[in-house]
Amino acid sequence: MLIIWHSVTGGSRAWAEAAKAEADKVEEIACHCHHADEVTVEMMLSHDGYIFAFPENLAAIAGVMKAAFDRLYYPCLGRMEGRPYALLVCAGSDGCNAVAQAERIATGWRLKKIADSEIVVTHAQTAEEILAPKIIGEQDLDRARQAGALMAHGLAMGIF
Numbered sequence: 001m002l003i004i005w006h007s008v009t010g011g012s013r014a015w016a017e018a019a020k021a022e023a024d025k026v027e028e029i030a031c032h033c034h035h036a037d038e039v040t041v042e043m044m045l046s047h048d049g050y051i052f053a054f055p056e057n058l059a060a061i062a063g064v065m066k067a068a069f070d071r072l073y074y075p076c077l078g079r080m081e082g083r084p085y086a087l088l089v090c091a092g093s094d095g096c097n098a099v100a101q102a103e104r105i106a107t108g109w110r111l112k113k114i115a116d117s118e119i120v121v122t123h124a125q126t127a128e129e130i131l132a133p134k135i136i137g138e139q140d141l142d143r144a145r146q147a148g149a150l151m152a153h154g155l156a157m158g159i160f
Helices: 011-023 041-045 063-076 096-109 127-131 138-157
Strands: 002-005 032-035 050-057 084-091 118-121
Touching: 002 011, 011 032, 011 050, 011 084, 011 118, 011 138, 041 063, 050 063, 050 096, 050 138, 063 096, 084 096, 084 138, 118 138
Parallel strands: 002 032, 002 050, 050 084, 084 118
Antiparallel strands: none
16 A cells, blocks of 8 residues: 655644554555655556545645646556545645545546545644644544554455
8 A cells, every 4th residue: 555645844744654654564565655756656556555645735735745646647547446545634724625626636536435534633823833843643643543554454355
């Protein structure tokens, strides 16, 4: 499985690392975690499932993650149908629009959503709060761990 992440202040990276730590406990599955800038078409096509972890910026998918989707979308189109995915979004106040955008991209790829998309809201509203490093609480990290475990176990059991 492949975890694709982008983060500026650390929140989405923490979610990606928590998901990977739990997925790594499933010996039958190799879990790889890469920054969105590093992900290639070949990487996408050589993995059986995906977790996308990224922040919402200005009510949209963060630019670096959106650029990765833009770069990968057409070369992967028609080549990943039915593979499972999950979303982990870090937002200051909402996150719903970024989720909707990413789910629409996944629908275009004909990926299979395996769980409700997760959003952690940091309540960062001022410039200083928005730019400050994010500390994700244990309960929220547990949601990322659950996503990693679900994906890894599902792939190992052949459910997805």
